[in-house]
Amino acid sequence: MIDLLKDLIRIKSDSIEGANEALLYCQSWLLTRGIAPKLYEHDSKLMLVAEIGDGDECIIWNGHVDVVPGNPDQFTPFIDGDKLFGRGSADMKAGVAAMMQAFYELSLTTENLTKKVQLHIVTDEETVGDTSNYLVNKGFNGDFVICGEPTQLHIGLQAKGIVQVDIKIKGKSSHGSRPWEGVNAIERAFAFDNEMRKLSFMKASNRFYDYPSLNLAKIHAGERYNVVPDECVLSYDIRFVPGQNIDDILIEIQNMRKNHFPNCEILVHSTAPAVTTDENDKYVMKLQNVTSEMMKRPTNLFGQHGSADTRFYSEKGAGAIEFGPCGADWHGDMEYVSISSMEQYKNILVSFIVN
Ligand SMILES: [Zn+2]
Structure with a gap:
């Protein structure tokens, strides 16, 4: 999973072409693990959807592989202790890599899955969000949506x-x-x-x-x-x-x-529109419990000032939240993600689905 993250950071995805290249990399990573995602294209921008499991409920994991521009050396990842530095490490290639790894682990035992899990990977969150919007308008919506933006493993419940x-x-x-x-x-x-x-x-x-x-x-x-x-x-x-x-x-x-x-x-x-997910939503409460138990500390709910792709899902009625690993300085020069939190994040995603 850390190698996957490093590979994604090396792909300079601050343009449409670069983000598409990162998306195709995700596709081939999944393909070599027996998962066949569907590719979609809108305005020359790619996105992918993969689905496993069966049942009436559908949980969506959404991640974007595009990044804001950075210094040239930020596209060479490096590790210092628990910190993995690089453009997009926190925002949000760590979230994407953890979601892909969790999705892969769940795909190995789908007979135990009593609900559907959909993985949505998109390429233009940092600019307009058209690709997530496109997927939602195509009918890819669910009961609960987790966008893997960096939130220090707390839950960004609402957005202005x-x-x-x-x-x-x-x-x-x-x-x-x-x-x-x-x-x-x-x-x-x-x-x-x-x-x-x-x-x-x-x-x-x-x-x-x-x-x-x-x-x-x-x-x-x-x-x-x-x-x-x-x-x-x-x-x-x-x-x-x-x-x-x-x-x-x-x-x-x-x-x-x-x-x-x-x-x-x-x-x-x-x-x-604002994201108005309710704190009493049953999925929010479950994720809060799973996370608090795993992290051995209370999990906070908070409101984001900026908007993310949650808004497209929330607008169509799904409970949508931002929830991702710990890091700092995203959009800045010293962006990093905590490696241990990425591991914990992946485990929380799996546990949230199977328990
Ligand atoms: Zn982001």
Whole structure:
């Protein structure tokens, strides 16, 4: 399993071609162990699905083999004590390798399996998540989905949803020496931003989150010193709390616009639902028990601030969580995964299915 992880790290999967190569490597690793996964392709991006077991229940393990770009030397894995360093070690080739190993071990004794286990390996989680979305839309969904993102062997139960909007604020240009003859769109944008932060949707909270987040990500305006700018576009990335509703948030922004900035325009760039998996979900409770027993410590439930491929499964009604081994500095220069936690993770995955 560690060799498999090292091989995967050596494949520079920070592009579509590289991620496809890593996926084909996973396919051949499974094939040589008697497992025949089905390959799918969408927009030149590959994904694979393998299934074992039988029964009414279906548990899905989802992992991505694409990584964010790294330093060239991060694609040469190295071990220091319990730490295996390399781009994608934690996020999330360790999760993928452990899932493949666990899947292989279960495949040796399928007659004992009273439920289906599906392995989904995808290639674009770090960019758009189209490949997981594609599989879900093709009908590959289950009762419970584990995405093997690094979570220190605790359970990422929920994830915030996303609303991204562009606000086009209109002003009126004039000569920079006579600004009182125009309306400065940048100054109006400041006022808009002020109002935005006072809206009531910004005060939502639940057990896992104290508030939503609002990131003013881009500002486009102004060309010359001597001209009053007549347009300013603000781009916001809002991450809302599970339980909040996308339409309600947009309506509140629209109402504020109507009242205070009638001639500005709101364009929705994209939205994504929150992951709202319930802490009383029977699979969550079982995984919590199995993990706590194996690790001899309590297993926490927590809310993720960023989103993962869990959202596509959760949107269609499956309980979906993030759960993976221990590590640090993913997307950073010193990314590593704990080798012992990867072993424990693999054992927990197997035990969760057979017990
Ligand atoms: Zn990831």
